Amino acid sequence: MIALQETVTKHWSFHTDVERLGWLTINTQGAGVNTLSREAIMELETLVARIEDLASSGEVIGVILLSGKDSGFIAGADVSEFDAMSDFSVLPEALKRTHALFTRIEKLKVPVVAGIHGFCLGGGLELALACHYRIAVNDEKTRIGFPEVNLGIFPGFGGTGRSIRQAGPVDAMQIMLTGKMLKAGAARGLNLVDKLVRHRDMLAWEGRKAVLQKRKSVAAAPVKRLMAMGPIRGYVASKMREQASKKANKAHYPAPFALIDLFEAHGNDWQAMSRGEIDAFVPLMGTETATNLRRVFFASESLKKQGAKGAKFARVHVIGAGVMGGDIAAWCALRGMAVTLQDIEMERIKPALERGKALFKKRLKSKREVDTAMLRLEADPKGKGVARADVIIEAVVEKLEVKQAIFSGIEDQLKPGAILATNTSSIELERIAEGLKDPARLIGLHFFNPVAQLPLVEVIRSTFNSDAEIGKGAGFALAIGKSPVVVKSAPGFLVNRVLMPYMLGAVKRVEAGESKELLDAAAVAFGMPMGPIELMDTVGLDVGQSVARELGQAVPAESKFAGLVSAGKLGRKTGEGFYKWVDGKAQKGETPPHADLAGLGRELVQPLVDTTEVVVAEGVVANAGLADIGVILGTGFAPFLGGPLKARADGRA
Template sequence: MAKTETPETRNWSFHIDVEQLGWLTIDRPDAPVNTLSREAIAELESLIERIEDLIAGGELAGVILLSGKESGFIAGADISEFDAMADFSVLPDALRRAHALFQRIENLKVPVVAGIHGFCLGGGLELALACHYRIAIANDKTRIGFPEVNLGIFPGFGGTGRSIRQAGPVDAMQIMLTGRMLRAGQARGMGLVDKLVRHRDMLRWEARKAVLQKRRSRRASLVKRVMAMGPLRGYVASKMRDEAGKKARPEHYPAPYALIDLFEKHGDEPGAMIAGEVDAFVPLMGSPTATNLRRVFFLSEGLKKQGVKGARFARVHVVGAGVMGGDIAAWCALRGMAVTLQDLDMERIKPALDRAKGLFKKRLKKKHEVNAAMLRLEADPAGKGVARADVVIEAVVENLEIKRKIFAGVEEKLKAGAILATNTSSIELERIAEGLKDPSRLIGLHFFNPVAQLPLVEVIRSTFNSDEQIAMGAAFALAIGKSPVVVKSAPGFLVNRVLMPYMLGAVERVERGESKELIDAAAVAFGMPMGPIELMDTVGLDVGQSVATELGHAVPEDSRFARLVAAGKLGRKSGEGFYKWEKGKAQKGEAPAHADLAGLGRELVKPLVDTTAVVVAEGVVASADLADIGVILGTGFAPFLGGPMKARADDRA
């Protein structure tokens, strides 16, 4: 007989069936997703002790680990506990305790099988890797990976060594360094998953067979493992540092480099790499980068709590098939909505459809999925889709009279309850809504270019709008996978208001003869994703000039900026602006040397930071926190600094 009874637990259930199979299920109470909190880990320790006793008594043939949540397996460690765990006096023991627990699971004398559906991320994947065999559902909801790098850390529950053991050093390090989430088939191809099933109701049956047949996961082949052996490991580590350097500087994001150092030291020995996690992980957890990235994570998650619960949007109508309108339409179709796209004629709509097909091919891969997305996107020169649409978005040029004319024609066709929105980038909604019979219906949904990459949508509130209308706008943004930030209708709103002084200040420097390459390199050295001159080219010089004028920033007629616009050299979209563009990339010369590149970048970014403080003081956004997350999502402002308001406060501290 076993020495102990099954312990009472809040987060887990455990029972043994007639075949002596132990079914261990995680289902955190009062939580939409499973996470490995300290309580959940402590309970798992007590359950594993019970399981060890049952095995010793010959009462257990195997263990099957499942999730009771619809949302998925385990989404990782409980990030809400991270600040407390950043304490150097607490963290090392907590990591060693988790290591010991996961090793006990791996050492169990009976098969342990993990059945995965939905999200299996971070600590959840580390727990699955400690099991002997892994089965996953091969559908679009399954996502497997290590997103820790996005929080300024790397896997710390043994995932470094175990993922290398299963997938080989190159594939495992790649997913840890990028935070990329894998589909089930990709994870199976790498060796992180052993078996795929089509439906969730097949997981239990397949897991049962795996236990009874005593299946064990195959480890990475010698061909893969050789890349971590001898002198090759140093070469591979050097290549990894070069790749990491193209995306992030070590002083900004130390985690990838710390992981590469750990790999270079122990990459050929999984056990040593797991043990080495503790010393490498602890300094990262309490670093300013990780602290700020956790803050950004919680601010971003907070945006998902907006909107109207249960709101449904099936049909979208977009007026304007230019770059912004066409790309908004394509994105909505990609997200599963039926979309009608209106412009003056098919000649203007066709380029948008071609771009959409390119997006669908890139994102969807499978031909039948691409074709289905194209069927959801319909050219509609006559505007017949307005009457059926749940959301109508105007995305034409920044011209007040043209916008008013469009809305006058749309308002009378609009169905009851439909959202009426403008994608204006700078004009106050009250001015656009003046001619409407019901000006309260018009809200702003301001997307950013490129639509497929930038997650922010500014939901713009005029003095006419109700809370419910704005909540519906936020709900729509969430429905298409965007992050809504509510802003007051004021010239430039949030993002363009703070971007313009920054970009125009940089343009003025170029006008005075300073190197555009140096200016862009300095901004990147500070932590921006691209420099302000390249950004102006990406936005479009005509758009930049229009927004600048709308915000009261003069663009002198004799300036290089104005001459480029007059010549039709509008940046990326025309092939030339401040830079020449080839295959979507700016062709840059060498930047001259500078003694303090990051210092120059800080100087360049100061107008953006100062203007953000003004916008907060004016109440354009409800809080400094919302300003920070809005500017990060809308401009790429250095996330490791926590946002412009956080950076400003830190500078003053």
């Protein structure tokens, strides 16, 4: 297309063609993804003023908004500016300015069409919703949503009202309250997107047609809007609070509840709800919760820079089809890897394949996708996959001699450059690597149970390892959608080292007669995702006993803990431990009353915080920031507190 008039700024370009179509492209300078920084918004104001003039004179008959980056449309506002923006003297005016800009876009006399590929999140989705029509690429890379709740806020550029206008109150609030990212098809089903195309290169052509045909998105059906009308809205808001309370404590995470309050006040009028955002949004930005969640966000993002560049992983071989090994194999297959799963006989592999299929059914949308994933997960009792694998992960019982025998038996079969890894939860790598010809090749890739839910992988470095081997290990973790934290080979590494004093301390109190339900409830009141006794059952009592032994904290033979292990009552995986488990849920009795539940929780968590400080001092992790994010990702330690060491520094742990 011939550019007749062109304007280029730092982050945007705009030109018109012979058909009088305006082409507006965002390409954030010096970044891998597009974001709406204050500078980008100011530049957009200038461009919108120009488009308004061209539309009034008839020189532009419509505008197509696209991204110039392969990574996607717009990933949201620039989070790096949030600390400065939390200043009450700055934030309200900045929000009002952006609201006014998006309203001007919406009121343009010519059609404005957004062409979406890749990430369209937060402020990016809010800008797209201010356009008149939205087209998205229907592939696995497209993700659409409002993740703001994960940063302790909610949409603040008019997205609350506009999403309700498009998707209806219940669906829109669900998206905002959960922070869930939608695939293109789901977004289309919710009316957030108007048309789907197969490839990114079709966006410009379909955008052109949408402008020429003056297409305009249609609001949600009236029947959907009924849920925000009259007294029904109060009932819906009450139900939303009830559901939100099951997942978050209002004192810890105020944003979802503030959003529900906003909906209850204005949910029947999308424009009033958008206007009301500013007053409701401003108090959230400067809260300790939002500040700490931003810290967690940046720490998580920094983990993505650890992987070796250029490393490719297509085939994975997992040795050990127990709960951990089988679930690691299934996760790798879900993420697109070809996986071979080995154990001493087929009967031991079958349960892992069944669990894998259940995971695929839960995560994938069609039978064809499930069947394809199952084809990627192959039983391999004879270990033929070792020689072809890019990554070999051992995940057998925590016994040194067993692990040593496995590695000495396969070392000569490995192809050049393949990662050789152990999923050990506590044994130093140097001991496992003793019998290898090349001990530098063995690294640790320690996953956490349940594998599909916990994002952390500890990449364990022995005294033999090079930066290159560790970089490949971190790169593999990133390739399967996990967050790698590099830790030094030492008993218990990071997460188990800090968890065991916490869990064993709670177990000791139960052995002394205290209520396990009370202790678990106290930990949750403090901000943990589950209590220490339920966590011990989830980890597995046998694993807990083994790790305790490795850390020199032997479980007394006469204890209830040891008795449960001897009886084969190992927790969730066997259906009984300290609790009985039904359908994956601990069956709990009544919680005794307590005057200060959160205070008791703080007391319980103290050994974890103390040990984290020791681990940093010993150099097991490089710094306090890595320790905090590792413990958050590996244990679920209260993200709103910013991690155990940040919480201690703030006087909150």
